[in-house]
Amino acid sequence: MSACVDCGSWAINHHLYGRDGSRPDLCDTCYWRLKAEKFRRDAERYRWLRDLPLGSKHEQIGNMPGDMWDAAIDAAMGEREGAT
Numbered sequence: 010m011s012a013c014v015d016c017g018s019w020a021i022n023h024h025l026y027g028r029d030g031s032r033p034d035l036c037d038t039c040y041w042r043l044k045a046e047k048f049r050r051d052a053e054r055y056r057w058l059r060d061l062p063l064g065s066k067h068e069q070i071g072n073m074p075g076d077m078w079d080a081a082i083d084a085a086m087g088e089r090e091g092a093t
């Protein structure tokens with residue numbers, strides 16, 4: 010048995026709380042926080058796409074296949090942040 014690599018907790022229960030067996034080095038809390046943060050990033054991307062102004066040069070991202078979105082949107086978001 011080992012402690013969580015992130016916070017040091019011993020509460021690592023792979024067979025409980027709906028864990029899928031991935032990230033055996035994380036405790037239950039850090040495991041679910043990691044999952045949640047991934048989805049929060051997705052939500053940020055969807056919000057960014059939704060809020061694009063009409064005529065934006067990034068409009069074509071909405072027509073890309075889903076597996077191309079993440080990298081394309083991240084690059085475009087970084088570009089916008091850099092411009093401000």
Ligand SMILES: [Zn+2]
Nearest residue numbers: 013016036039
């Ligand atoms: Zn932890």
